[in-house]
Amino acid sequence: MKNKINIAIVGLGQIGNHLFNEIKTKKKEIELLTGKKINIAAISAKNKNKKRKFKINKKIFYKNPLKIIDKNKIDILFECIGLSDGISKKVVEKSLKNYIHVITPNKALISKHGDYLSNIAERYKVNLEFEASVGGGIPILRTIKEGLSTNRITKVYGILNGTCNYILSEMDRTKDNFKNVLKKAQTLGYAEPGNPKLDINGYDTLAKVRILSSLAFKKKISKNELLMEGIENIEPKDFEIANQLNLKIKLLGVTEILNNKLFERVHPCLVKKNSYIGNVNGVMNAIILDGNPVGQSILQGEGAGPGPTSSALMSDLLSILRGNIKNPFGVSSKNRNSISTFDVNNYENSLYLRFEVKDKPGVLSEITKKLAQNKISIQRMIQIPYNKLKTASIVIITHKARHINSNKLLRGLEKNKKILKKPVLIRLF
């Protein structure tokens, strides 16, 4: 690699912005650490005139990022737009094919097109790095690819979405409802102001789970549909009841090998109050990893925001500047096989079920009858009457139940007019 390196940053939102400043202020340090002089040779954003923390040098500004590649000798390009397809994919693809290393925090892109793009990167012998796509500032991908490279990993799970963890922690702390806490999260910049849906419904966590799976188990990225449940139906009363049971509610992403099959899932979980994961609060992310011979490893850190994301992007930059040409997923594409999928219908665990019902005779017996029909046995039941409203909450903790059966149960109760709302289901971890 030559000594003067030209860099392009495509996308100047919160992250691109922070990265731009970080690179500018750390030029000298980067030279000290790697011996390379770096130069921001091109930038691109939708809107040239948007208010930014720094003045745009119009000479290096491009409205169309693809033109950067045609008109400049770029060595390393940062893709910070964030789309799963479209211009994000085009820029990355074109860069790699022009022998330009690419660094991106874009989990949507990598979880969808990672296999395809890494193939190109390997063919053109350039790097495609995406440390910032999972766990923000936590160097989890590097840890799996390098620090634990010869371990046989059996399970990776954790809190992978800071927005959801903030909302759940805050609902628990303040007893306020989902809507209000979401608004607060948006005001504080912890949730997307426009459309926070992809965080809330588990989709963001799911993309990260797919990337973690492929690295941890050295397989292709899974394409199948996953068990994905969000946090939008959880209410303050769920926290109250969890509290009584000495439990906390967390949104977990989990990937593991069960009977030689890959089982990936995202859903709210009830975890023990005094467990490690039960005490990771606010916007923090935490990842727990079971490996042999290393045992259990835990990594925790700020999972989002421009600071931690920049930290990860810069670590990718330094890795490339040091001349480490590596397969994007550690193992080369041809050695990463597909893996068959564990049938979620066979997934068994204890469930927390909350039904909001009319306080009329017979409701409970109708629910328990359906439970019995679906071979789900009750471990514990709590009934909370709201006399004024003539309604009640019925909370049932089940023994281990198969997913196919709990699904049938809920479908079977859908048309029951004494049940007033979609029941809340949270899995015990």
Add this chain to the structure above:
Amino acid sequence: MKNKINIAIVGLGQIGNHLFNEIKTKKKEIELLTGKKINIAAISAKNKNKKRKFKINKKIFYKNPLKIIDKNKIDILFECIGLSDGISKKVVEKSLKNYIHVITPNKALISKHGDYLSNIAERYKVNLEFEASVGGGIPILRTIKEGLSTNRITKVYGILNGTCNYILSEMDRTKDNFKNVLKKAQTLGYAEPGNPKLDINGYDTLAKVRILSSLAFKKKISKNELLMEGIENIEPKDFEIANQLNLKIKLLGVTEILNNKLFERVHPCLVKKNSYIGNVNGVMNAIILDGNPVGQSILQGEGAGPGPTSSALMSDLLSILRGNIKNPFGVSSKNRNSISTFDVNNYENSLYLRFEVKDKPGVLSEITKKLAQNKISIQRMIQIPYNKLKTASIVIITHKARHINSNKLLRGLEKNKKILKKPVLIRLF
């Protein structure tokens, strides 16, 4: 680097033994990950005939490890003897000077001679890797050097010695005394059977602190004397009192930059019961790191034992096989400056002091008088009488006190015959 790599393992104790098996069983995987065929070409140990988990191939056995270097074409050598000087240093030095990459878990060697040896490694353009020297299976050195490489780190601290953490956790849990719990730790293999002193007195933690400092702050390894206090004087009653105060006792290693000076220390601390660090129990290690822009990062994992140590040694091996020639400390020797030392006498914090005294009039007034003379003010006091023995424990929690003053206080009370034992001092964190 050529495609067939010869490896030597020097020292076949618990760790060398496990490593030998790990390399043998993972040959194929290593080839898949790196494209290199590896071959264990030489081994060395004090005793050829000791009972081992594997049969020694006598053709590759050397009693004198230095002869390995003369008689073989070794590419990578593992030093697993563990001395801070002597044959450990000689083998590493000779290997590097013969263009052999060296991997070692030897914290005593690196904390003492790391600067000298890394200089040689840089001159001969070979690697000197020591991930396993700190935090066992936790990839903390790689995380600092690579994952967080451009962060400005201000503080690193944590539980760095599994033996001490096991003993403290177990004393807390069982209310048993230090001697019995140490014996149990030895039976379970958590403490050295012969001489556990270097774990117990804080020396092992201190070596790790020195290595962490040099990496985190990109400086030479400090040579100065540090504040080092062990856990050997802590008694069950300290846990009882800590418990009443909602605190836990942990041995922490800490390194930070205070007023542009390096402040390294190892001593028992009282931490909040519900804090993260207060809940890291047993043989677990945990490291907390404050950096900018990444924020706070936490890494936790098994800190010792052959499994986690092998995991770290193998990660070093793969890094070398992938062809990453790197400065041992990230930054090159010529760019790592010395750093001046914070004067420990100016260190201020709250103290827990326990005095065992004769239950006679005037004792308390003598102690409090000395406290006042040394400008140490009392925040809280607990007196526990033992009527039958005519003795008492006096526990004092002080407001912030300077180290120089608390030292003077303890010296001033040394000759007081009403004080029956060396007072116990634990710092509040």
